[in-house]
Amino acid sequence: MTSWASGYMTDIAYTSAFFRELSPSFLRFAALAGAGVAGPDPERKLTYCELGCGQGFSANVVAAANPHIEVHAMDFIPGHIAGARALALEAGLSNVHFYEESFEDFLHRADLPAFDIIVLHGVFSWVSPEHRAQTIEILRGKLATGGLVYVSYNAMPGAGALVPLRRILFDHVERGPGPLLARIERALEFAEGVRQAGAAVFAANPALGAKLDMIKSQSRAYVAHEYLNREWHCLYHSDVVDELAEVKLDYVGSANLAARLDSMKLSPEQMALLSSIEDSRLRETVRDSILNTEFRKDIFMRGVTPLPALMRTDLSLDTRFILAVPRQKVLKGVTTNLGAINFDQRVYEPMADALAQGPCTLRELLRRPQLRGIDANDVRQAAYALLTFGQIEPCLSAARDAQRAKSTKAFNTAVMKRAAYSGDLMGLASPVTGGGVPMDRFSQLLLSAWQRKEPDIAAAVWAVLKPEGVLPSKEGRRLETDAEVLAEFAQQTEQFVLKTIPVLQLLGVA
Ligand SMILES: C[S@@+](CC[C@H](N)C(=O)[O-])C[C@H]1O[C@@H](n2cnc3c(N)ncnc32)[C@H](O)[C@@H]1O
Incomplete structure (x- = not known):
């Protein structure tokens, strides 16, 4: 590890995947559906920024798919930024700007616009409290009024169970000789040996063995960045809310819309318990305990203006959606902690059929003969479920x-x-x-x-x-x-x- 990286893994480049929560249209709908607030309108000429952008693949995708949005993305690993710039150049993208800088450098730049959207995916849990504080200072100084922040992190209590396993892996890799990839292999074998030796930590936490199996099957670049940084923190949602409140950010809701589907996951007693809790932060902590949440995807905004209920309904009914999986493979139900749940095929089947024909708003769907007589709330609920389980995606308007x-x-x-x-x-x-x-x-x-x-x-x-x-x-x-x-x-x-x-x-x- 190098001195400028402060313990961050620089020996191997991160993977290049796109995360749907990073798209402005997805964030807009999540804020609307989750909390009834209007986030930055993705049809407008927005400014968008990704902090700790890794290989910059997501930033390049957002720039390509939204040529009217100016995308800024930064990361302190030179190889990441050089690669991101090369791809942008090959693709002829002129609306994306990459910075090879640390959070501290970026914080002190005077030539940046105010950003409408700032995203941090896979950053908060993997940097030191000092560096996390620098990202929060960037939010203080660079987020526009009315701007939206997306931040994901390893959450307590679910991710807490991983701490002993990740520590064994980290210590073994850090102390071992030889090239990184060989050290990772040896550390995984070593952790397996600890399990085989009957270590009580695996018995006390039955999910840990499955975690080890999963880590063994993952790409080593991912394993390196996910588990082998010196810093690895599991955060309580309420602590994140407190930290971001200091820079005038309010929690808006989760980007995975799961809270909208509580009836699919929580028993009536659990729902009653949650609704008896007045403080929203404590409610979320208890919810995370009930669900043993491991990873959170939170949306915050500076200056939240809740929409009147009818306007909120209108805006979500006017959002276009499209099918994102082959029609033949659309889920007919899911298994949650409550067991198997079958989707109501009177609603889901005609919705999937219609969305397989082309983008369509929920309001247009309601006019289809196959959905006549179905309640608008049932259609909206089905859209949340299909979206949450990756079957459909929100779309931009057809105009551009x-x-x-x-x-x-x-x-x-x-x-x-x-x-x-x-x-x-x-x-x-x-x-x-x-x-x-x-x-x-x-x-x-x-x-x-x-x-x-x-x-x-x-x-x-x-x-x-x-x-x-x-x-x-x-x-x-x-x-x-x-x-x-x-x-x-x-x-x-x-x-x-x-x-x-x-x-x-x-x-x-x-
Ligand atoms: C786990 S990766 C996530 C990358 C990307 N956001 C994604 O989801 O694909 C975290 C990134 O944060 C960057 N990073 C960590 N500490 C940083 C710092 N102090 N300044 C700038 N970038 C940093 C790392 O180089 C790494 O690329």
């Missing part, structure tokens, strides 16, 4: 679809060109949602070949991957011949064209 499509096309082409060489960039940008679409390398290669109208997509993709000398596997068995690989790829191509391409077309990506 074409302008957005131009810049997402250039961006997605640049990302898919990279897919010929590596699987680092894990998504594309959607002009319809103004956010990202998660997509692995293989799917990017399929999409790229499909767009080029390759007569044999499977062969075109294998021609890219074969020189790397790694034979793909199927159900744990390595495929051995070209013919086997091509047969497998052909099957996957068929499913991709049948199920995934229609969704990508809806999202304006294919």
Whole structure:
């Protein structure tokens, strides 16, 4: 570790994924649905800033999908910023500005605009209290009145259970010799040995074993940044609320809309307990204890103006949504801590059918013959559930679809060109949602070949991957011949064209 990094992991670059909560349209709807407040309007010319942007992939996606928004993003690791700038350049993005700076440097810049939205994803828990205080000072000085802040962090009490395991991993990696990746492998084996030795901490906390298994399966770059920084803090929501209140920020609600679905997760007694608690911070602490929350995604605003109830309903009914998964795969129910919950198919089926045709507001949905007689509240509730479980996404209005499509096309082409060489960039940008679409390398290669109208997509993709000398596997068995690989790829191509391409077309990506 280097001295300028103050214990932050700099030996390996972070992963490049897009997180849906970072898109201005998603944040706007979450604030509206969660708390009935109007956050910054993503249709306007906003200024947006990401603190600790990692590889800058999310910032680049937001810039590509919202060419009318000026995006600023900073991180102190030079490799992260150099890579982010290179991608922006390849994609021809002129509305994104990257800064290779520490929080302290950024705090003292005098040439920044006031930001309408500031996001910190995966930052608060992984930096020292001193550095967290610097980010809060940035919020004090650089957030516009009426501005919105999104902040995610490891939450108490759920993440607290991980402390002993993460400590074993950290100490083992820090003290071991050799290259980082080898040290990570040895630390994971060591932790496994501790479990096998019958350490009581695993018995006292049965979820810990499952956590260890999960960590072992994750990308080592992710493991390094997630668990191996010197600083690793689990925060109580109420402490975060107190810290941010100091810079005039009020808690607005959660970005995962889960609070809107309490009846799916909490027993009537638990709901009654929560509604008997007057203090909102204590209520949230108890809620986190009931649900054993591990990770929080909180939205704050400076200057909250609650909307009248009817206006709030109108605005959410006027939001456009689009299906984000293949129609055939839309969930018919979920399993929560209350057990299996079946969605009411009288509402969910026609909603999914309609949203599979193209973006549609909830108000338009209510006019469909298939939904006639269904209550607007049931449709809104279904939208919250479908959104929470990743089945639909809120969209921007159609007015600037074409302008957005131009810049997402250039961006997605640049990302898919990279897919010929590596699987680092894990998504594309959607002009319809103004956010990202998660997509692995293989799917990017399929999409790229499909767009080029390759007569044999499977062969075109294998021609890219074969020189790397790694034979793909199927159900744990390595495929051995070209013919086997091509047969497998052909099957996957068929499913991709049948199920995934229609969704990508809806999202304006294919
Ligand atoms: C876990 S990563 C999250 C990256 C990104 N927000 C994302 O979600 O993909 C945290 C990032 O914060 C950056 N960081 C940590 N301390 C910092 C500091 N003092 N100044 C600037 N960046 C910092 C790290 O370099 C790292 O890229």
